[in-house]
Amino acid sequence: MGRQGIRTLVVVGVGLIGGSFALALKRAGLVERVIGVDRSADNLRCAQELGVVDVACDALALAAAEADLVLLATPVGQMAACLSAMAPTLPPHALITDVGSTKGNVVRIMRETLPDRLARCVPAHPIAGSELSGAAAAQYGLYENRDVVLTPMAETDPSAVETLAALWRACGAHIAVLDPDEHDRVFAAVSHLPHLLAFSYVNLVADRDNAERCLDFASTGFRDFTRIAGSSPEMWRDVALANRPALLAALHDYRAELDRLIGEVEGEDGTALTNRFGRARQVRTAWYQKFLRK
Amino acid sequence: MGRQGIRTLVVVGVGLIGGSFALALKRAGLVERVIGVDRSADNLRCAQELGVVDVACDALALAAAEADLVLLATPVGQMAACLSAMAPTLPPHALITDVGSTKGNVVRIMRETLPDRLARCVPAHPIAGSELSGAAAAQYGLYENRDVVLTPMAETDPSAVETLAALWRACGAHIAVLDPDEHDRVFAAVSHLPHLLAFSYVNLVADRDNAERCLDFASTGFRDFTRIAGSSPEMWRDVALANRPALLAALHDYRAELDRLIGEVEGEDGTALTNRFGRARQVRTAWYQKFLRK
Incomplete structure (x- = not known):
């Protein structure tokens, strides 16, 4: 991996948004391995067949143990449970981010579930989407010229923000930083x-x-x-x-x-x-x- | 002129809507002569140069005297004054219609200004338009496959409705008839x-x-x-x-x-x-x- 790259990306919820991030990072040569976790076994199999993920995994704690970066792309209602399940096995250096369209609630969930890791948490909101969904809709170019808003917390380490910003830029996105509120x-x-x-x-x-x-x-x-x-x-x-x-x-x-x-x-x-x-x-x-x- | 055609169409307000009606009737061979009346001398000259109208006229009473059909395509605020100016010279057989996007007010204006001619009045609303305006924007095909709503009054002669409907159909439009309210x-x-x-x-x-x-x-x-x-x-x-x-x-x-x-x-x-x-x-x-x- 290059200076900006990571070894293992864990995508939780391999749909249009998470899958397209994985594909774009792969094309940029900035990720060695993508582990996908998804509630739907069919969708996860599809993601693997299409090369969106390299490894399919149905245990969050197992996937978390391998993570350099976790991208949470589940519905917001499942986020707290996912982070709680991953917290015990996440390596200390692992960066945690999400793709939700509201950020105050994500900050609250991260504070509750990962209180010791807030320095590595970077809530984010890519302004992209389409009427399609699922791993089959994932595409390399989804983030070309789109805005991605990062909303770091007071506790977030600036270097974590910079690492994530560089990865999103490699997907073609423009970065904006806003306070979550x-x-x-x-x-x-x-x-x-x-x-x-x-x-x-x-x-x-x-x-x-x-x-x-x-x-x-x-x-x-x-x-x-x-x-x-x-x-x-x-x-x-x-x-x-x-x-x-x-x-x-x-x-x-x-x-x-x-x-x-x-x-x-x-x-x-x-x-x-x-x-x-x-x-x-x-x-x-x-x-x-x-x-x-x- | 064929069975459905008319000799002289008077268009008051030669913009996108009125001009496109004139062009479509010309192409269908259903009008011999179009007289244009417009507050803007520049716009009227443009309409004549583009062949949207054959005759430019700056006196409503003179134009009205020649009319088989009057199409009012002015802003609604000018409609009463226009109809009052035309009333004295309109031939008894002349049909009067408009293109306004509200119809109750047009019915009231017609009742006030043309009380003896309501049998020949057919308020209408073509559902078409674009962000362009003026005679230069007039186009043959504007009404192809578009709806035109006719809202006859109780006094309107059914044959007047049928005559106008046939002309709009010749422009490519689909006709609907609704009560004005x-x-x-x-x-x-x-x-x-x-x-x-x-x-x-x-x-x-x-x-x-x-x-x-x-x-x-x-x-x-x-x-x-x-x-x-x-x-x-x-x-x-x-x-x-x-x-x-x-x-x-x-x-x-x-x-x-x-x-x-x-x-x-x-x-x-x-x-x-x-x-x-x-x-x-x-x-x-x-x-x-x-x-x-x-």
């Missing part, structure tokens, strides 16, 4: 809130007396506005509960914004509506120009 | 409400203390959810005011839906959240499969 506030606003608003909007249409006719006439605006309402209910329940304080603050802010808008429509205040819509258009258009150049 | 309720739900929700959401993000950081991390979910927040503020102010009752009902329903969701997040009711999100996903996924086959 700030991460959760940012993603409550730009990701979690719009998902919940889109789910709610589709439910509202579905509950109407004239729902069928409405859906008959729904077109491209509806299509794009509701795309994220096709996301996994279980995943978004977990996110909503895990990021509850920041999300509730954003939901209450949105309700206040909606009340102001309703007041202006009720009061037929055309000037206020034009200003409100005009500001949104200006911000969205400027954002999109920047996004396209990324 | 039902039209406004349907489009309040599937088009007007999501636009207002998207504008409000972008304003909420823009007002945050950490707005810049939020926009830095906004990605594809944000992009699609906010696409319609890039729409024209003036047009959407007009729509919000014109469709005020139906839109307010939808806004209040959405707020109630949001309150239920907030209650479930506050109460950490994971089962209720999973059901809520799951229902939305099921409805959205089924809708999208149908939409793709259209």
Whole structure:
């Protein structure tokens, strides 16, 4: 292995996210061996057949004993149990990270399950995904030009952050470092809130007396506005509960914004509506120009 | 002209929508002459140079005197003045239609300005558009496979509806007929409400203390959810005011839906959240499969 490389990567939950990380590190020549652990024996066999993992293992403690780096890519509900099972056998130098879309809860779980190893814990959130899932969906290029946010704790050793950042950069990702709470506030606003608003909007249409006719006439605006309402209910329940304080603050802010808008429509205040819509258009258009150049 | 054709079409407001209707009828050989009227002399000259209109006219009364069909494609705020100016010279047989995205208000304007001609009035709403505008954006194929909703009044002569329907079908459109109020309720739900929700959401993000950081991390979910927040503020102010009752009902329903969701997040009711999100996903996924086959 080169200067930046590691010998053994343990991926717990070998799906699109964990599997693509393993593949990208293999292509970069930065990992010698990938051990996969997964609740689904079928998925794990598939991961091995596709070369996403080299070794399939159904015992977390056994895999942990070999680890230089552990990537937790399970649903958040299973994370505490996995870390508890791995804690006794993890070598002292092993680095522990995850891929969850909320970070305050991961910090809490790490503090509870690995209190003596926080220097080697680097919570992380790769901003990537697709509507596909499972090891069969893993791909080398998933992280090319995507952001990965690292949210180290006060206890995290800076060298652990640097090691993980170098591995993610080798996958093609851009690294950002945020405080875990700030991460959760940012993603409550730009990701979690719009998902919940889109789910709610589709439910509202579905509950109407004239729902069928409405859906008959729904077109491209509806299509794009509701795309994220096709996301996994279980995943978004977990996110909503895990990021509850920041999300509730954003939901209450949105309700206040909606009340102001309703007041202006009720009061037929055309000037206020034009200003409100005009500001949104200006911000969205400027954002999109920047996004396209990324 | 063939059985279905007309001699003179007068397009008031020669932009994307009105210009594309003129071009499509010309290609179908169903109109002999198109007279264009427009507040912008530059736009009208452009329409003439591009062959969208044959004759440019800056006097509504003069154009009206020649009309077999009048297509009103102005902003809704100018519609009453245009119809009043045309009323004295319109031939008795002339058919009058529009392209507005709200219909109850158009019915009211027609009743006020053309009380003796309601048999020949067919309010209409072609479900088409693009982010482009002006005569230069007019295109033959804009209405291919798109819906056009006709909303005749009680007084409208069925033969007038049939004549207009045949012309729109010749443009490639599919015809639906709705009661004007039902039209406004349907489009309040599937088009007007999501636009207002998207504008409000972008304003909420823009007002945050950490707005810049939020926009830095906004990605594809944000992009699609906010696409319609890039729409024209003036047009959407007009729509919000014109469709005020139906839109307010939808806004209040959405707020109630949001309150239920907030209650479930506050109460950490994971089962209720999973059901809520799951229902939305099921409805959205089924809708999208149908939409793709259209």
